[in-house]
Structure formats: structure tokens, C-alpha cells
Amino acid sequence: MYRSHTCGELRETHINQEVTLSGWVQKVRDKGFMVWVDLRDRYGITQLIFDEERTPKQMMETAENLGREFVIQVKGSVIERESKNNNIPTGNIEVLVSEITILNKSKTPPFTIENETDGGDDLRMKYRYLDIRRNPVKESLIFRHKVSIEVRNYLSTQGFIEVETPYLIKSTPEGARDFVVPSRMNEGQFYALPQSPQTFKQLLMVGGMDKYFQIVKCFRDEDLRADRQPEFTQIDCEMAFVEQEDILNVFEGLTRHLLKNIKDVEIGDFPRMTYDEAMRKYGNDKPDIRFGMEFGELNEVAQHKDFKIFNQAELVVGIAVPGAASYTRKQIDALTDWVKRPQVGALGMVYVKCNEDGTFKSSVDKFYDQDDLKKWAEVTGAQAGDLICVLSGPANKTRTQLSALRMELAERLGLRKADEYAPLWVVDFPLLEWDEETERYHAMHHPFTSPKTEDIKLLDTDPGKVRANAYDLVLNGNEIGGGSIRIYDKDLQALMFKHLGFTEEEAKAQFGFLMDAFQYGAPPHGGLAFGFDRLVAILGGQETIRDFIAFPKNNAGRDVMIDAPSKIDDEQLKELNIKLEI
Amino acid sequence: MYRSHTCGELRETHINQEVTLSGWVQKVRDKGFMVWVDLRDRYGITQLIFDEERTPKQMMETAENLGREFVIQVKGSVIERESKNNNIPTGNIEVLVSEITILNKSKTPPFTIENETDGGDDLRMKYRYLDIRRNPVKESLIFRHKVSIEVRNYLSTQGFIEVETPYLIKSTPEGARDFVVPSRMNEGQFYALPQSPQTFKQLLMVGGMDKYFQIVKCFRDEDLRADRQPEFTQIDCEMAFVEQEDILNVFEGLTRHLLKNIKDVEIGDFPRMTYDEAMRKYGNDKPDIRFGMEFGELNEVAQHKDFKIFNQAELVVGIAVPGAASYTRKQIDALTDWVKRPQVGALGMVYVKCNEDGTFKSSVDKFYDQDDLKKWAEVTGAQAGDLICVLSGPANKTRTQLSALRMELAERLGLRKADEYAPLWVVDFPLLEWDEETERYHAMHHPFTSPKTEDIKLLDTDPGKVRANAYDLVLNGNEIGGGSIRIYDKDLQALMFKHLGFTEEEAKAQFGFLMDAFQYGAPPHGGLAFGFDRLVAILGGQETIRDFIAFPKNNAGRDVMIDAPSKIDDEQLKELNIKLEI
DSSP: OOOSSOTTOOOGGGTTOEEEEEEEEEEEEEOSSEEEEEEEETTEEEEEEEETTTSOHHHHHHHHTOOTTOEEEEEEEEEEOSSOOTTSTTTTEEEEEEEEEEEEOBOOOSSOOSSSOSOOHHHHHHTHHHHTTSHHHHHHHHHHHHHHHHHHHHHHHTTOEEOOOOSSBOOOSSSSOOOEEEOSSSTTOEEEOOSOSHHHHHHHHHTTOOEEEEEEEEEOOOOOOTTOOSEEEEEEEEEESOOHHHHHHHHHHHHHHHHHHHHOOOOOSOOEEEHHHHHHHHSSSSOOOSSOOOOEEOHHHHSSSSOHHHHTOSEEEEEEETTGGGOOHHHHHHHHHHHHSTTTOOSOOEEEEEOTTSOEEETTTTTOOHHHHHHHHHHHTOOTTOEEEEEEESHHHHHHHHHHHHHHHHHHTTOSOTTOOOEEEEEOOBSEEEETTTTEEEESSOTTBOBOGGGTTHHHHOGGGOBBSEEEEEETTEEEEEEEEBOOOHHHHHHHHHHTTOOHHHHHHHHHHHHHHTTBTOOOEEEEEEEHHHHHHHHTTOSOOGGGSSSOOOTTSOBTTTTBSBOOOHHHHHHTTEEEOO | OOOSSOTTOOOGGGTTOEEEEEEEEEEEEEOSSEEEEEEEETTEEEEEEEETTTSOHHHHHHHHTOOTTOEEEEEEEEEEOSSOOTTSTTTTEEEEEEEEEEEEOBOOOSSOOSSSOSOOHHHHHHTHHHHTTSHHHHHHHHHHHHHHHHHHHHHHHTTOEEOOOOSSBOOOSSSSOOOEEEOSSSTTOEEEOOSOSHHHHHHHHHTTOOEEEEEEEEEOOOOOOTTOOSEEEEEEEEEESOOHHHHHHHHHHHHHHHHHHHHOOOOOSOOEEEHHHHHHHHSSSSOOOSSOOOOEEOHHHHSSSSOHHHHTOSEEEEEEETTGGGOOHHHHHHHHHHHHSTTTOOSOOEEEEEOTTSOEEETTTTTOOHHHHHHHHHHHTOOTTOEEEEEEESHHHHHHHHHHHHHHHHHHTTOSOTTOOOEEEEEOOBSEEEETTTTEEEESSOTTBOBOGGGTTHHHHOGGGOBBSEEEEEETTEEEEEEEEBOOOHHHHHHHHHHTTOOHHHHHHHHHHHHHHTTBTOOOEEEEEEEHHHHHHHHTTOSOOGGGSSSOOOTTSOBTTTTBSBOOOHHHHHHTTEEEOO
């Protein structure tokens, strides 16, 4: 038996007990006549004590020579600590060691195993197994486990069945790029790894499974952006005999359950907003509504003077930045520079200071008088002391730019509070989106999303205006989930494929099995998927997902710890009937 | 709203309520003046009634023309049924329909959607989404879900953390063949899909995670045998600071919990048996101990006469088949033929009938007298009325043959009862096994399994005799799990690699990251993995796993429903820098 207790367990009630502990040496403090060792395991830290009077000489020496991260086992008795440590639960006791065994030595670790480490990202990733020993990473992984247990038990209680769908499936060119797997037994053929279990969950609905979920790995071979991973985890769900309202209610319930049980935050009904409204008010289909700064459209009150830039713009739009009237010229110039960065791309910024005395001072005083500016303040909701920032240009672009500015300022002003949670449903997404590159419409979600019945007639005349039965769940400015009511009628599905530019043959080759299935009594159905990595990160009060994944890959898709991907044997290639072509 | 209740929900207490149901048409019985429709969903079947007197003519016609598997929605009132059906929970009521909507028509399904179907395996697999509508398949998938929830909650309560390990990892030639995934971003390099998360779970132990588990898909590119799948699911576990005893206790607890909560079967301490004993007593490292028929070794009592076949054999061994003394000559000849089939490979079989009157009649009466045969009966534990079957030859081969005969006879005699559960730990597996083909020793489990300390000295002199700290959990003659205490010392690990024929360079290239990790304070650790598909099947009282997997592949590794694997675009191949070579 390696231990009678963990390193997080002993309290004053254990005093005088003989115990056995095992763990890692966190720290050794050697006062000569006395040696203290902090012993660490997953559960906490317990102080060990060796002293000249009570400890044999040889054991003193062993203790003095312990290195950081040595693995040891000790036996000893629990005694009261002279100077108590209120920062840790075991701080009232220590263990007077009577026996010590070094189970394994350790080289000096390449970075400190502390909450704040001196290791950079690259080093931490290479030695991820050491990084995981650090509390922030370890606790994030434990937190992830807790969330997954809550999700599974909640959905299970609601009658959902977790069904494992296959990982070795079929490649379809629609959507992102697939990872493929050459088949040795089927010469010249490939499996694909799933980008999501979309078609399988629909087939489960056709199969009468009624309520399905799965916490499942998905794969996308995309050029990685920051904070994206080639393999990621989804909470994937589907329900039969439901309308949009049923789905929103179930997953609002799940999210409320998680917030209550994990964060002790009670939230009532989630607000809903159409995609159009979100774009108009926040320039963003995943607005952070923890704070205001809603967009005010200024065309009516700003295009009546001689200011050409505004007069020629499709949209003039501003936000009121709370308390920022006091910004210096230099600060405002810096803001202007910020929106002019290529990542944002505005051509300039107009500002209005709303002075405490009710007067206004703007960068366009040459064109607009106090009455004009007062109207701008009304439209943007600016109060005395606020700063109005105004951008102009093509409507969509300008909204995106102002949204970026809004988020940046909120971050700087501390309005994006990690302990505040503001969920929001964004509904009525467009069915199709225009792709400049291929000059055709693509499905905004996927080709199985159903159009709103009343909009189907627009498919021929004004496809961009067709709304879908599609919805996203947004939490604190992050899309954490999205889904739709699916098409379950084979004729409507065929019509959709046509509008997405599939020939009948292409549709049949790629989705024939789904079209076939729809001929045998498909029920109305719909569902959604939550991005689990992000959901966990946000619930954990963070916005980057990396520390909530045990072994993440870097931005080149590499696992630097195990050094994957890597070359494989010629023998293996030959068996797979493939050849490198470099 | 598509339904107010499910089709399994209505009882007498609902009589006179107006309800809305949706589901599939299971059956239409048309008496002319009356039409009954069985409406089915995941939850059950409810009878709908339409009759001349109370139903409008047009609706009668709609009802009469409903086809099997049409998806319909009905409104109506719950009424008491005249002739009640005690076989289904809703059998006391029916719904008098006032409104009917056909939500989706269905072609006639290619096989009947009944508990016993007329569809063969191939058809069922091609239309798996219809097969899933059948109760036996649907219930198996729901059962699987229940087991997974129990496993997760039990392990979670025991302090285990579920950690997701990566799917895109590194190929290692040891073990079975890997599926590989070409990397587009890392030219000429490949990921591999994990055969198990073995190294990652060991790294999690090095990382201080202490108790890990995961229900996880694993992949092996093997030539498929019956009832094997290229992707399969494991309950994977690992613990730090443990000895073999700790691990056996935890997973005995899990198995006991599952048997109690899922099958309402209470089982005390699981028996344990060494590998050697299992082989000697049952000729099998996964013996079914629900019934006796233990091997009796007859060398001492059968090699003293002139029967050359026995005298020259390394082993003479028999079993007592209960009540089989009454077998006719023809039946016994058939048994002899059975053991002589190439799949078993015995050269012949000797039998002894233990007559009810205490006398014996054998096929070798020419060589052995009644006293001899009485001793055989004593050694094999045969009673009056039993038949002793004796095989002889090289020890290992003969044991395997007799084991096959034992299992076959138990099956025929109905001794392998589906509702009886007999778990068993088999311990002290050999560390190494001799491979005839490559003429060297291979790791019986994997290269990280620790040898028993007292046997390490035999590594040089008698490697085949070295026992490992390795154990299997056997349930009803099936191995449902196995594991070992791992090596955590880098020197011992290096020694093992040497004995397995790895050069230092090979070991470093393939497992360098693990060897590196072991230098930074690896704790003693060990674990095990349960084959989840098989565990669920056995708990479900079956021995084939296929119906406990939603979308299984066939023996050629194909998913015949979606037709995968399949060809991919030249464009895709080019991006991946590979070329077919056929």
C-alpha cells in the first residue's frame, strides 16, 4: 500500500495518527537542524518535518538531498504545526517522518511546477506531462470532467440516449476539409474522419431513436487559426418530432443547469434576438450583451451637412463609450490608429466628447453644431462623460469594424467580467451566404438546414433573403452552440441541393444514403451542437481553450510532446497502396 | 407541438383526455367498419381507432390507406379499450382519432420492423436506420447508454477523472497495425489513430492526474475476424501509487456495481486464478466457470499399460461430461468427428461411459480394466451417468483442444446460462510470449508491463518463465478487461526494450517521449482497460457485439450503409502529397 491518505486529506482530527503518504517533492526548506518538505499530489500539499532531535542522522541527510519533483513515500505521525498556514486546508498539521523511501528520482524540471510558472508556451507543450502537474492546468482538466458528467446526467435525465457514431466514415467535399484514412483492405479507397456526426444523428432520428446526444471528437483539416484545434469535442444532439421552440427550451435548460450547478449562477429565460437585429445592434452574430454600447445608426442625423465622408457612406454608426470623454487627444489618436490597423480596416474614426457640462466637442465641429451632436448622443444613448466613436462606410464592413472596436473598448474598460454570464439565443439566421470566391451561394450552416416555410418562395427570386430555422446559443460574446431544424422531406432536400449547385448525381453520390433513408418515413427533426472545449473554457472563466485540453496541438497541427505527425515506414505505405509525392 | 404524450405513456388514468401523438404506423387492421392502427415510437405502441360511426368518411379512407412506416400525427381522445391487451403497457386504452396528418410517407421497408425480422444480415446492415427501429436493436443501444452512464458515475464517485486523449497521434510499429492519417500541413508525415491511449494515460500519471479513466474509441487495422470491429470502444483506466491489489479491488467494485445496478445480480468476492492454473484446469486463459467440467490430468493413471498413444503423449487429459453416459455410439462418433475438425485439430478421442450401476465402458477396454477406469473417474470427478472424454498429445495443444470440446459441450448441454454471471480474475500472466514466425519473444500485453520483481533474474536465463504483474477480468468465458502494473523506472524499461529486441535508437524513436517523461519523477502506476462493446453485450446476455453498436462495419471493414471507405478526389490526394499505387 503506497499511502493511507492523500496529501490533501489530513486535518487536526488526524493528530497522533500514523500515516503513509506518497507524492512529489514540491519544495525543501533546510534550516540545518530542521528540514521541511512540501509533499504534493493531485489532492493537495502536506508539510513533512524532519528534525535533528527526532530524526536519525541518515534520514536527515536523505531529506536534505531531496530534489524538486522526486517521488517519495513517507511514514510518520501527524502532529500539530507550530506556525499554522491558513492558505491550505492541511495547514494546521504536519507529518513527523519516521521512514522515507525514494520511489523515483527526478531531473530538475525545465520549468517551475507552480501556479505561475517560468515556462513559456513551447516548453510547457513539449513537457505537457509536467505542465499538467501545475494546479491551473490540472484544475482545468478536472473542471472539464465535472462539466461533462453534468451534461451527460442532465441529458440522460431528459430522456436522451448517448449513441456512439463511427469515426471511420466517408469523405464529402462539402464543408471544411476532411482528414482521410487510407484503407488497406479496400485498395485505393479512403475513410474520412467525421467533421461532425451530422448525417448519423439524422439517421438515428430516422431510426426512431427520438432523442440522441453524444460528447464526441470531431476533426477538421483547416489551416489553423489561433485557438483552433484540428480535433475538437462537441456535445452533439438531435431530437425528433420537435419544432425550434422545443429545442431551444431543452438546451436553455441544459445551459441553465450548468450555470446553476457549476457556477452557482441563476439565470431566467434567455433573451432572443434575430440575426438581423444582432447585426444592426452589435455588428456581430454573437454579441456580448454583458454590457451596453449598442450601435446607434446616425445616417438620418449626420447626412444633412457638408461632411462628404458621411454623406457618401452607406452607413454612419456610432457607440457611446462610458466615461471616456476624459480621454486625452493622444488616447483618442491611439484608438483611431487601432481601428485603422489592417486587422480592423477602418479608414478613420470620428469622435464626440460628451462633456460633463452638457456641451459637446467633436473631431467634426467644422461640420456639425451642438444640436446635431446632441441628436447623435440621443441615438447612441451617450450620457455626459461618455465618448461617442463613429465609423462610416459600406454597411456590413462598417458594422464589423465597429463591433471590433466595441469589444476592444469593453475589454479595456473591464466590462467583460469573467464571473458574469449573459447567454443569448440568436435566431432566424440566413439560409444561404454568398461566397465571393466561387460566386455562388453556400449553405450558411449545412445543406440539411430547413428554410422557413414562408421564405421558400424567395429561393428563386432573392436567395440571400431566405431565413433558416437555424439558431445559435451565444454566451458572453462566444458562440457556444448552434443548430437547426432539418429538412426531412426528400423533395425539399433535392430542391436545396439544386440551389446549392449540386447536380443530381453529385447529391446522390455524396448523400445518397440520407436521401434513401428519407424515403422510409423520416420524422420531423432538428438539433444542435455545442462546442465543448469552448463551453468549458467560458464556464471556467477563460476564453482560450488550450488549457482545458489535456494534450493540445500547436498552430501547425503538431503535438510537440510526442512529435506527431511523423514519417512512417515504407512497408506501411506499401501495404496501404500509396506513395509519397513530394 | 408534435405530441402531448409519447406512444408508451397513456394509461387508464388518461381516459377522456384529448391527446396528440406522433409516430410510425406499425400495423393497420381494416375491418371495413372499423380500422385499428398501431402507432409506434421509441417509447412504445398505442392503438388508434377509427370507426364508421364516429369517424368522418374521408378520415376513414386516410386511415385505410396508411402504409407501414408512414409517419403520422394524430389528435384524439383516450378511451377504454374493449378487448384489453395485457402484453403492452398501453393495452388498456386506445385513442379515438379526430384529426390525422401524414407527416411523411414511406416506401415499403425492405424487411419487417418486428422483433423477429425477415431481413438477413446484409440487408439489415444496408438499412441499419430501419433495423434500429426494431426493438431488439433499439433496446440494445439504450442498454449500452445505461451501462456507460453507470460506469462514468461510478468511476467519477471513486475519484477518477475522465480525460480526453488525442486521436491524431503517432504511429508505432509495435502491436497491431495502425490506421494512419496523412498530414496536409506537415508534408510527407502521418498521424496514427490510437490502438489505445496507453502512453497518454501513463503520461497523465506522470502528470499527477492520479486516477484517470475514459470511455474511448480505439482503432486497429487488423484482418477482421468474426465479431471484431476496426473501431471499438474501451473503458480505459489508470491509477498512480497503486499495487495490483488496489486495481483489482477498484474494478471488481465497478463490475459488482454494474451487475447489481444493471442486472440485479449480487456477487461477492471474485475468485482469482493464476494463468498457469487456468491453463491446467480449463486449457484456457479465460475460462467459463459457470459450470464445472474441470480438466483431470491422467498421465499417472493412464500411462502404465500398453496403450502407445497415451504412453507417448506429453499430456493425457479428460473431462467428465455430466449425464452423457447415455450418448449413443453415433453421438459419440459425432463428438469424435467434432474434435477432429481442422478448427480443433485433435487426432482422436477416447471415451469412458460411467454407467449408473458403477461399471465403466470405454473405447479402450482392450488396454484398461475397471480399476484403471475408476481412477480416471476419480481424477476427472466423473459421477455415475457421466461420460469422460479424453484427449492426448503435446500439452499446450491438447489443452486448447479439450477446452474447445468443453465449451462446445457446455453450450449443447445448456450450461452456459445467459442470466448467470461468473466473473473471475486471471493473474500472473507470462511477461513474454514466443513468436514462432519472428523467432523472438514479444510482450504478451505490451512493452510497459512490469515483470514480477522476483522473476527479473530469469529474463536472461528463462524469459518464457518470467511472470508479469498482469491480470485479466473474465466474465462467463469472455475476457472483458485486462491490465498490468507498469514499469515506471527508466532503467527497467530500457532493459525490457532490450529483451524485446529493440535497439536503443528504435526505443528512443518510438517511445522517447515516454522515456523522457520517466526521468521527471514518474510515480508507480498501473491500470486496465475493459472492452466496452463486449462488456455491454455480455451484460445484455449476448455474445456477439454487433447489435450493441449503432453503425457497425462488416468483416471487410466496410460500412455498407454509407458505402465507406470510398474513392476520394485527385485534388484531395494532391493536397495530401500522396499518390495511389495500385
